[in-house]
Amino acid sequence: MPGLREVQERFSANVLDADAVGIAADVKAGAFEPRLRLQVYRNNVFTGLTDALRAVYPVVEKLVGEGFFLYASNEFIKRNPSTSGDLHAFGSGFGSFLATFEPAKKLSYLPDVAQLEWNYHEVYHEADADAMDVDALQLIAPDQYERLQFRLNPACRLMQSVFPVIEIWRVNQEGYSGDQTVDLDAGAVNVLLLRQGEEIELHPLDAGDYAMLAMFARGDQLGDCLGAAQRIDAAFDLTGFLSRFVGNRALIDFTAC
Amino acid sequence: MPDREFFTCDPIPASAGIGLRGPHYREVVESSPKVGFLEVHSENYFGRGGVPHAYLERIRRDYPLSFHGVGLSLGSTDPLDRDHLRRLGQLIDAYQPDFVSEHLSWGSFGGRYLNDLLPLPYTEEVVNHLVERIHQVQDILERPIMVENVSCYLEFEHSHLSEWEFVASVAESADCDLLLDINNIYVNAHNHGFSAGDFLHRVPGSRVREIHLAGHTIKHYDQGTIIIDTHDHRVCPQVWALYREAIAMYGPKPTLIEWDSDLPELDVLVDEANIAQSVMQETDHARVA
Amino acid sequence: MKRRTLINSAISGLIALGVSGVAMNASAAEMEKCYGVAKAGKNDCQTANSSCAGTSKADGQKDAFVLVPTGSCEKLVGGNLESA
Secondary structure (H helix, E strand, O other): OOOHHHHHHHHHHHHHHOOOOHHHHHHEEOOOHHHHHHHHHHHHHHHHHHHHHHHHOOHHHHOOHHHHHHHHHHHHHOOEEEEEOOOHHHOOHHHHHHHHHHHHHOOOOHHHHHHHHHHHHHHOOOOOOOOOOOOHHOOOOOOHHHOOEEEEOOEOOOOOOOOOOHHHHOOOHHHHOOOOOOOOHHHEEEEEEEEEEOOEOOOOOOHHHHHHHHHHHHHHHHHHHHHHHHHHOOOOOOHHHHHHHHHOOOEEEEEEO | OOOOOOOOOOOOOOOEEEOHHHHHHHHHHHHHHHHHHHOHHHHOOOOOOHHHHHHHHHHHHOOOOOEEEEOOOOOOOOOOOHHHHHHHHHHHHHHHHOOEEEOOOOEEEEOOEEEEEEEOOHHHHHHHHHHHHHHHHHHOOOOOOOOOOOOOOOOOOOOOOOHHHHHHHHHHHHHHOEEEEHHHHHHHHHEEEEHHHHHHHHHOOOHHEEEEEEEEEEEEEEEEEEOOOOOOOOHHHHHHHHHHHHHHHHHOOOOEOOOOOOOHHHHHHHHHHHHHHHHHHHHHHHHOO | OOOHHHHHHHHHHHHHHHHHHHHOOOOOOOEEEOOOOOOOOHHHHHHHOOOOOOOOHHHOOHHHOOOOOOHHHHEOOOOOOOOO
8 A cells, every 4th residue: 555655756746747657556447547537637737837827927928829828838837846835936937947948939038028027926915115214314424324225125126128028018918909019129128116005117227227226136335336326327316316216115214334 | 914913813603705816805895795704815815915915904804804725735745834834824913814724635745836736545644644734733823723625536546434534534633623615525426426415424513613615617528527626606506405404414604605716706706605694594593493 | 525425415305305205206207007906816726626627728738739929929020039
């Protein structure tokens, strides 16, 4: 009589691969052969995981079509196991998978679109944050300002793409009825995804703003961040930057060190 | 997520409730449907904030709540996922649900999750394993959990207990309450050829703390039919009849209408809940009379 | 130092605006907005067993697959898509 661990090992191998040395011999046949009974589980497992991917990556699915998405997601599921009982955690590597997925090779923008959608999914479930208490800055001595570290809203993500991913995303939203044509040569884009309550915003950023936020995200100090932004854009406007990104809650806190 | 112990734990009455699903959030807030309680899948709130928590926090003010887990993989032989339990514990602290439940199934092996409710052999070994795992979970969460019978599409050759013996034995040995899914009993009775009525009579009624009802799909094959537990239809007449029988035996119990795919308008769920409510009232009157 | 002066004036500006003044500056920028519609929780799939169980569509059989993208990707033009 097989022990429980052995049953689970063979069952899971068989669900993932119908031809695996399997559990069929341990399954009662009745009117239906064990192979068919196991197929019910195989379908449920693959459909459940595919539906989870489909929910995170609607734009990727729209771009490649349903049949191709199914093909790609099946291959992804086999190579990138789910490692959590929470399906919201499944699918983070889909963009990198698509980058190496031979049939999708010509769609070189697809991994970045997937990354945008994964970021969107994470921002959707991230912690909420209050606006920065700017009055508390009065407690900081001005000679400490250069060493301020600003903290980003947990419900935000930064990314860069050489493709116009915001535009690709926009024209492939459900309910969009305009022209879906996008010029892939329209240029690189820096993106800030930011959730405000129930709304998720996609901000295109210029290089200076992006550099500042990316450095704050790493924990760099204000003086160093400004130096980097000025090397990119000599006329970088720090006053405008702070009032915009404190104002929209991309920056929510600071520490003085 | 709300602060710890913002809510008090109000008990779930012996009434009909519905599963709270994302697409109905706004309507539930706006129309406050008259149902006895709401149940959610715990894992849908494992994120730290955003829309799901914003709504659950508002809705929790008006309804008693039940957390129903789908991803703990209680019956797996892998170690219990401590991170999963930590997040579940935080949710329980934040929302103070009256019920917390999981399934008598497994879903992972070797760290790989299949994210499905997979069947277990009905043996002493598995009973003992589940009892140990239920105790571990209860120790970590510092509260009791209920366990639910699942629908299944195959049986193992070496199972030597019937499903009801298995379920009853787990509940008695672990000293825990049961979430009895009557649709799952019906599905399994069809798929594996036993009497659903016998099942109802053989499980310890005093341990039944909650009942689940759902719709299913009949799949036709050359060899016959298999019923799949799809949670995408109204409850069928045969399952309503079994429910009536169960309530006559056990008395009124908190009863949940589960609906997960092809989600209908909220009204349809409330209508199903009203049917369950009236079955409880009629049957209870008959018992008293 | 120029950098220190810039920083001092930017932080002083922030303090002068105060919490409510800063919030007024938030919404002017160019962006895409999307209401975070109340999406279905993905974990609902774990209990809802697929009604396409037993069909070839979901179980990894190759005949149901399309090996060439067929969606709106054809609307994306330009870009040197051939790998070098």
